[in-house]
């Protein structure tokens with residue numbers, strides 16, 4: 001079962017999280033395989049890392065809305081998206097056009113011409129109080145314009161640039177497990193477990209604590225992250241550190257695959273395209289078929305459905321529904 005482990009280091013301005021997506025991640029891949037258009041292996045690995053990173057980032061903030069992690073590419077991978085809800089339900093997909101080389105990394109997949117971008121969007125669940133979506137964007141290269149090859153480096157860069165948070169991220173995914181370890185330095189002001197410690201962190205050696213723990217984290221290999229259980233990973237890395245763990249999140253309260261698509265949303269999207277456009281498709285194909293890119297579910301709208309879609313609700317005969 002997929003799980004999320006949260007922990008802090010007692011007395012130190014450092015927190016961490018470890019996520020392992022297993023059943024939900026396998027379901028994502030199985031749905032796509034069933035639809036007989038499986039993603040190339042490097043894209044599957046990227047999607048798994050994005051799902052793991054998305055869960056870590058969502059669990060790291062207090063925000064009532066979806067966290068959407070997107071990478072826009074100028075290579076064979078045009079787009080990869082992971083979306084994580086506040087309850088840690090996640091979904092992930094990608095759009096691939098063209099050949100993805102074996103063992104391709106970020107540059108060969110998404111940043112062939114240096115135009116690749118990574119965007120993190122926070123979309124409020126409730127916009128009635130005027131809350132606007134927030135979006136931060138970073139390029140897929142480092143400070144010296146060197147192309148980054150790992151998603152973890154892009155996200156570390158993003159955290160530092162737009163959140164001013166020192167972060168160490170280790171991500172890995174195969175077809176069984178998508179996993180990630182996040183270590184973050186807590187901002188000193190308002191950090192609960194520091195209880196009014198001195199402002200100048202360097203003076204009191206708190207930077208050292210973060211650096212030491214981040215360096216330990218960086219020794220974790222992909223192989224270890226994918227094959228060892230969370231207890232073993234944390235014990236091996238941090239056995240000399242004052243690690244304090246919180247309640248494990250799994251099952252209904254943990255990360256899991258869930259798609260938020262619905263017939264109503266698809267109907268809304270069709271309405272947005274306009275009656276002429278939709279009538280044209282019905283004329284040509286007899287009905288409209290829309291597949292969800294995240295879960296593979298198919299939605300069909302026959303001519304009667306389409307008619308109802310574009311009829312105002314009050315004009316419909318009793319008992320019918322435009323959208324159900």
Ligand SMILES: [Zn+2]
Pocket residue numbers: 259260261292293294295296297
């Ligand atoms: Zn769906």
